[in-house]
Amino acid sequence: MLARHLHFFVALAREKHFARAAQACNITQSTLSAAIRKLEEDLQVSLVVRSQRYLGLTVEGEHLLAWARQILVDYDSLREDLSGLRAGLRGVLRLGVVPAAMGAVGLLTVRFRRSHPEAGVEVRSLSSREIQRALDNFEIEAGLTYLENEPLERVRRVPLYREGYVLAMRADHPLAARQSVTWADAARCTLCLLSDDMQNRRILDGLAASLGLRLTPAVTSNSFLGVCAHLRQGGFASIVPHTFRHLFGGTADLAMRDLVEPAHRQSVGLVLSERDPLPPMGAALSRIVLDVDLDMALQDLGVPP
Structure with a gap:
């Protein structure tokens, strides 16, 4: 054969x-x-x-x-x-990333490329369920997703950082003058959120329900780019991961305020096939993340925990 x-x-x-x-x-x-x-x-x-x-x-x-x-x-x-033993790791690392983790993925890929300059990286925006299917079908080497909520099966898990949440809005929004915003006040805003096929949205809905609240967005999108486009039009607010301060923190017309009561945290990490040995690309990435403190790396970029 x-x-x-x-x-x-x-x-x-x-x-x-x-x-x-x-x-x-x-x-x-x-x-x-x-x-x-x-x-x-x-x-x-x-x-x-x-x-x-x-x-x-x-x-x-x-x-x-x-x-x-x-x-x-x-x-x-x-x-x-075998090729890597002779000339260093080559080929392409295929990485599936949930939209909410896109604000942190560059911290991994830059370090991977620094260690393996001859290798390329392909980042795919996938839902957590799509990451599961892609891993099962050998279409990606690793995924960046939530570890505790709706955990994936048949995978190795490497915790990377704890995701917090902020209310994002235009700088002239009434709540932008506050130092922090409660979940109750956020729920009363005209919201633009991810669609409910995304795990981030299901996490937010579950957290709101535990507080006796309900999130009823006026606009939904399966992309944070679509969310950002509505924020810039004014009148809208959105609940986004705290890592997005790294992406939009220097944008003068947008404001981001910590969500409190409670200040919730969600574990995000790397998932890889449970096969042994791991494919070379996945094994190389796993070795890199074991030496990286992403919480500290994010703080170095001006993103508080």
Whole structure:
């Protein structure tokens, strides 16, 4: 069984179409079909429901798909590991990050690149549920997400910092003159928040409910960029992670005030596959984060805990 045959099989399962899969692999459709037939002969099972068009995988094909993804990742990891011994780590670190952690991700990636200058980094904005799926499907090496609320399964967890919350608004907002704002006062604002498919929003809703409050935003977005755009129009306020002081703290027309009563904190950290050994990119990142105090790094950037 050749690794490239498994690669063709995974491409077919992804594209769900013989011609598209062949095009994605830069081969002819007949070559793809022959490779799938060779796999079936080697394993002595049918892998694809055959017809004049692709109809799906057999039960055996679904089982092979899970194994094939893992085998291909291990094969690529082996090549990267051996290559790294000779010339340093190369390739791309694929990192899934929940939107709320985007304010801190640069503290990790800069340190990673400093240690591995020949390696690239691809940061993907994903929900926590998407990070789980991407890790399970070997589409990313690591994720940056919440550790305590809706914890992910089948992962190693490395705590990095405790996320606090601030009320963000334009500098001419009535609450901008205060030193801090209570959750009760924040709940009465015209709010623009993340949509409820984001874990950050579910955390905020849960915290508000525990205080007998309800957050009813006038506008929702699945991107903090959309939230910021509404803040700049005036009249809106938003509850954002305290790390966003690092991103927007020097912006004169925006104000950020600590949310109190209570001053809530939520654990954010790195999640990696529980496989052993880890792929080289994930292993390299995990070694770096063990030597980083992100709470202190954020304070050095002017972001109080």
